[in-house]
Amino acid sequence: QTLIDQRLFALDAQRIPLRATTDAEIATKIQETVSHFPSTAMFEQRLRQVGFDSVKDDNFERLIAKRLDIEKYINFRFESFVVVTPDEEKKYYRDTYTPSFHTRSPGLLVPTFDEKRNEIHDTLVQQKVAASIERFVDEAKQRVQIDILYDV
Structure with missing residues (x-):
């Protein structure tokens, strides 16, 4: 594939x-x-x-x-057209990053949103790019004929 x-x-x-x-x-x-x-x-x-x-x-x-x-x-x-809003970054920090950090490092102080903003932004961009690529591949496979040839 x-x-x-x-x-x-x-x-x-x-x-x-x-x-x-x-x-x-x-x-x-x-x-x-x-x-x-x-x-x-x-x-x-x-x-x-x-x-x-x-x-x-x-x-x-x-x-x-x-x-x-x-x-x-x-x-x-894909990547140049991705837009990540500040609200998406804050939601990811609150709903994903912070709980994950507590699970991985119980007892440690969670880094602030501002300290992790760039990392969170990059993560969200990569997630959106991956979703766009998956959509593109699915749509492209519907538009083309794929012949898989095996050496005999």
């Missing part, structure tokens, strides 16, 4: 003129990914396990470029 969703995004993204991904952006994303591993050598070992030669493998760089293109598309198509 993930491959189908990615392909639907890629097809829709072709309709929207976005700035091309640069080599510098690809290098930055690769470095960011490598940083999640104990060492570059361990990351490259993992790459070889999944069929790539190294971080300089053309196919790996193309894969990263495609992921960045999809991220740009999602940002433009």
